[in-house]
Amino acid sequence: MNFALILFVALVVTGAIWLLDVLFLRRGRDRDAKEPLLVEYAKSFFPVILVVFALRSFLVEPFKIPSGSMMPTLLVGDFILVNKFAYGIRLPVIDRKIIGVGEPQRGDVMVFRYPGDPSLDYIKRVIGVPGDIVEYRDKKLTINGKLVPAAASGTYSYVGNGLNYITATVYKERLNGANHTMMVEPDKPPVYPTQVVDFPSRDNCSYNAEGEGFVCKVPAGKYFMMGDNRDESNDSRYWGFVPDRNIVGKAFFVWMNFDDFHRIGTTIR
Template sequence: MNFALILFSALVITGGIWLLDALLLKRSRGPDEREPMLVEYAKSFFPVILVVFGLRSFLVEPFKIPSGSMMPTLLIGDFILVNKYTYGIRLPVINQKIVQMNNPERGDVMVFRYPADPSLDYIKRVIGVPGDLVEYRDKRLTVNGKPVLTANTGTYSYVGNGLNYISAAVYDESLKSTPHTMMTEPDKPSVFPPQVMDFPYRENCSYNAEGEGFTCKVPAGQYFMMGDNRDASNDSRYWGFVPDKNIVGKAFFIWMSFDDFSRIGTTIQ
């Protein structure tokens, strides 16, 4: 569901009714005649819709985490805020960038429109920026020939799909100055080659047939994304790169978490 389009439509309809009444209908009413109910509702809702539309289009937009692909950083059901202007100001609905600001950096947690179906919003971590050579073999990440530093910090257990009890190894990973957490399951391959789709710039990637890993060269204007829950994430390994035009914004704040109240008010690393 394109909520931005729904809000925009409501804005146009209520604003149109208000304007039509001000220019035409109001003149035909008597001085003591009451406004039609439709006009009253339009005049009441238009300012509210305008404020909501402006805030979520240009400043911040709330999202709910639907899956465990970003665990342990983000949990299923977390409510987060996404900064809409960090990577540039875009026109709502058509998502056309009109003001260039910052570019996504390695390590950012980013919301974007899923390239294979832009009606869906995904959230992953930026692993590779344009021009990067990303390699992931035997659960070890290398960017431009330099291994990304990791430090084991313990284990994380949770109930996965099918009520399976999963215990994963947790690491601090340093893609930028502030490390973030990610986790892997030692008994799973780095990638499942049969699940790899035929995506744009597929020739930029090579996969090991046994699932030991892959190498991808990130094209200009594209980004390589992976989930922090490395072995339970449908990400760029399988459906390819995220074009700049699909970017929604940078996730930065957890404003509600019903499973763990201590997470409320924390920033996203």
């Protein structure tokens, strides 16, 4: 459901009714006559819809985390806020950038429209920016020939799909001068080559047939994304790069989790 489009239509309809009444309909009513109910509703809802539309389109937008692909950073049920202007101001509904403000950086947690189906919103971490050579072999990440530092910091256990109990090793990884947590399951391969689809710029990537790893060069205007739950994430390893036009914004804050109130107020790193 395109909520931005629904808001825009509601804004246009209520605004048009209000304007029509001011310019034409009001003149034909007696001064003491009561406003038609439709006009009354339009005048009441238009300012509210306008504020919500402006805030959601240009400042912040709320999202709910539906899966565990970003654990342990983000949990299922987290309600998060996304900064809509961090990577540029875009026209609502058509999502075309009109003013450049900043560019995604390695390590950012970013919401974007899934390239395979733009009606779906995904959230992953930016691993590679345009021009980067991203290599992931034996659960070790290398960018432009430099190994990304990662230090083991414990374990994380959770119930996965099919009620399987999973225990993963947690690492503190350092990208772009900032630390974040990610986790891997030692007994799983870095990538499953048979699950890789034929995506645009597929020839920029080379996969080891045994699933030991891959290397990709990120094309201009695109980004390479991975989930922090590395072995349970459907990400750029499988469906390719995220074009700049698909960017929604930068995730920065957890404002609610009805299953765990301690999550409220968590800053996303």
